Amino acid sequence: MPTIVVDVMPKAELLDPQGKAVAGALGRQGSTRFTDVRIGKRFELAVDGPADEAVLAEVREIAATLLSNDVIEDVVAITVVD
Protein backbone atom coordinates (compact mmCIF):
# COMPACT_ATOMS: atom_id res chain seq x y z
CA MET A 1 0.00 0.00 0.00
CA PRO A 2 1.71 3.25 -1.08
CA THR A 3 2.02 6.20 1.24
CA ILE A 4 1.95 9.76 0.01
CA VAL A 5 3.91 12.26 2.10
CA VAL A 6 2.83 15.90 2.12
CA ASP A 7 5.26 18.41 3.66
CA VAL A 8 3.88 21.75 4.82
CA MET A 9 6.09 24.57 6.13
CA PRO A 10 5.36 28.04 7.49
CA LYS A 11 5.95 30.67 4.79
CA ALA A 12 9.53 32.01 4.72
CA GLU A 13 8.43 35.60 5.35
CA LEU A 14 6.58 34.70 8.55
CA LEU A 15 8.07 34.39 12.01
CA ASP A 16 8.04 30.82 13.32
CA PRO A 17 8.02 31.20 17.12
CA GLN A 18 8.27 27.44 17.73
CA GLY A 19 11.32 27.27 15.46
CA LYS A 20 12.86 30.32 17.14
CA ALA A 21 12.41 28.63 20.53
CA VAL A 22 14.21 25.50 19.31
CA ALA A 23 16.99 27.62 17.74
CA GLY A 24 17.39 29.42 21.08
CA ALA A 25 17.55 26.12 22.97
CA LEU A 26 20.22 24.83 20.55
CA GLY A 27 22.31 27.96 21.11
CA ARG A 28 22.02 27.68 24.89
CA GLN A 29 23.14 24.03 24.86
CA GLY A 30 26.21 24.94 22.79
CA SER A 31 25.10 23.87 19.30
CA THR A 32 26.12 27.09 17.59
CA ARG A 33 26.34 25.79 14.01
CA PHE A 34 22.63 26.15 13.38
CA THR A 35 21.55 29.59 12.23
CA ASP A 36 17.83 28.98 11.89
CA VAL A 37 15.20 26.38 12.70
CA ARG A 38 11.76 26.20 11.13
CA ILE A 39 9.09 23.71 12.10
CA GLY A 40 6.41 22.44 9.77
CA LYS A 41 4.17 19.42 9.38
CA ARG A 42 4.57 16.08 7.68
CA PHE A 43 1.38 14.24 6.66
CA GLU A 44 1.49 10.57 5.70
CA LEU A 45 -1.56 9.46 3.71
CA ALA A 46 -1.99 5.71 3.22
CA VAL A 47 -3.60 5.05 -0.17
CA ASP A 48 -5.81 2.08 -0.96
CA GLY A 49 -4.69 1.17 -4.49
CA PRO A 50 -2.00 2.54 -6.79
CA ALA A 51 -0.66 6.08 -6.33
CA ASP A 52 -1.48 7.10 -9.91
CA GLU A 53 -1.86 10.56 -11.42
CA ALA A 54 -5.55 10.79 -10.38
CA VAL A 55 -4.66 10.11 -6.74
CA LEU A 56 -1.78 12.60 -6.87
CA ALA A 57 -4.09 15.26 -8.31
CA GLU A 58 -6.54 14.58 -5.48
CA VAL A 59 -3.70 14.82 -2.94
CA ARG A 60 -2.55 18.15 -4.40
CA GLU A 61 -6.12 19.45 -3.99
CA ILE A 62 -6.37 18.10 -0.42
CA ALA A 63 -2.93 19.51 0.46
CA ALA A 64 -3.92 22.97 -0.75
CA THR A 65 -7.33 23.03 0.95
CA LEU A 66 -7.46 20.74 3.97
CA LEU A 67 -3.84 20.16 5.03
CA SER A 68 -2.45 23.66 4.75
CA ASN A 69 -3.53 27.24 5.32
CA ASP A 70 -2.23 29.12 2.30
CA VAL A 71 -2.22 32.44 4.16
CA ILE A 72 0.59 31.26 6.43
CA GLU A 73 1.87 27.96 4.99
CA ASP A 74 3.33 26.49 1.80
CA VAL A 75 3.04 22.91 0.59
CA VAL A 76 6.74 22.27 -0.07
CA ALA A 77 6.65 18.67 -1.29
CA ILE A 78 4.32 15.83 -2.23
CA THR A 79 6.19 12.52 -2.45
CA VAL A 80 5.14 8.91 -3.00
CA VAL A 81 6.95 6.35 -0.82
CA ASP A 82 6.80 2.49 -0.85
Add this chain to the structure above:
Amino acid sequence: MPTIVVDVMPKAELLDPQGKAVAGALGRQGSTRFTDVRIGKRFELAVDGPADEAVLAEVREIAATLLSNDVIEDVVAITVVD
Protein backbone atom coordinates in the same frame (compact mmCIF):
# COMPACT_ATOMS: atom_id res chain seq x y z
CA MET B 1 23.97 27.25 3.18
CA PRO B 2 22.80 23.62 3.52
CA THR B 3 19.59 22.73 5.30
CA ILE B 4 19.16 19.53 7.25
CA VAL B 5 15.63 18.18 7.39
CA VAL B 6 14.59 16.03 10.37
CA ASP B 7 11.28 14.15 10.08
CA VAL B 8 9.58 13.01 13.27
CA MET B 9 6.42 10.88 13.29
CA PRO B 10 4.22 9.48 16.08
CA LYS B 11 5.08 5.83 16.74
CA ALA B 12 3.05 3.39 14.61
CA GLU B 13 1.55 1.67 17.66
CA LEU B 14 0.14 4.90 19.06
CA LEU B 15 -3.17 6.51 18.18
CA ASP B 16 -2.75 9.80 16.32
CA PRO B 17 -5.95 11.73 17.09
CA GLN B 18 -5.01 14.63 14.79
CA GLY B 19 -4.43 12.20 11.93
CA LYS B 20 -7.69 10.40 12.69
CA ALA B 21 -9.53 13.73 12.55
CA VAL B 22 -8.05 14.51 9.12
CA ALA B 23 -8.85 10.98 7.88
CA GLY B 24 -12.44 11.47 9.07
CA ALA B 25 -12.69 14.82 7.30
CA LEU B 26 -11.38 13.26 4.06
CA GLY B 27 -14.01 10.51 4.26
CA ARG B 28 -16.81 13.02 4.87
CA GLN B 29 -15.78 15.10 1.86
CA GLY B 30 -15.81 12.02 -0.37
CA SER B 31 -12.09 11.22 -0.59
CA THR B 32 -12.45 7.54 0.21
CA ARG B 33 -9.14 6.32 -1.23
CA PHE B 34 -7.18 7.20 1.89
CA THR B 35 -7.21 4.55 4.58
CA ASP B 36 -5.06 6.28 7.17
CA VAL B 37 -3.51 9.66 7.91
CA ARG B 38 -0.69 10.29 10.36
CA ILE B 39 0.69 13.70 11.21
CA GLY B 40 4.24 14.36 12.31
CA LYS B 41 6.72 17.18 12.34
CA ARG B 42 9.29 18.40 9.85
CA PHE B 43 12.23 20.41 11.21
CA GLU B 44 14.46 22.42 8.87
CA LEU B 45 17.82 23.31 10.42
CA ALA B 46 19.93 25.85 8.53
CA VAL B 47 23.62 25.02 8.97
CA ASP B 48 26.42 27.59 8.91
CA GLY B 49 29.14 25.74 6.99
CA PRO B 50 29.27 22.34 5.30
CA ALA B 51 26.90 19.56 6.34
CA ASP B 52 29.71 17.12 7.08
CA GLU B 53 29.69 13.94 9.18
CA ALA B 54 30.36 15.88 12.42
CA VAL B 55 27.31 18.09 11.82
CA LEU B 56 25.16 15.08 10.93
CA ALA B 57 26.24 13.31 14.13
CA GLU B 58 25.28 16.42 16.09
CA VAL B 59 21.91 16.56 14.30
CA ARG B 60 21.25 12.88 15.10
CA GLU B 61 21.91 13.65 18.76
CA ILE B 62 19.70 16.77 18.69
CA ALA B 63 16.94 14.88 16.85
CA ALA B 64 16.92 12.13 19.48
CA THR B 65 17.01 14.45 22.50
CA LEU B 66 15.55 17.87 21.70
CA LEU B 67 13.38 17.42 18.60
CA SER B 68 11.58 14.20 19.46
CA ASN B 69 10.13 12.45 22.47
CA ASP B 70 11.24 8.83 22.08
CA VAL B 71 8.40 7.55 24.24
CA ILE B 72 5.83 8.56 21.62
CA GLU B 73 7.78 9.53 18.49
CA ASP B 74 10.31 8.14 16.01
CA VAL B 75 12.88 10.11 14.02
CA VAL B 76 12.08 8.67 10.59
CA ALA B 77 14.55 10.57 8.41
CA ILE B 78 17.49 12.98 8.52
CA THR B 79 18.19 14.44 5.07
CA VAL B 80 20.56 17.10 3.75
CA VAL B 81 19.06 19.44 1.12
CA ASP B 82 20.72 22.23 -0.96
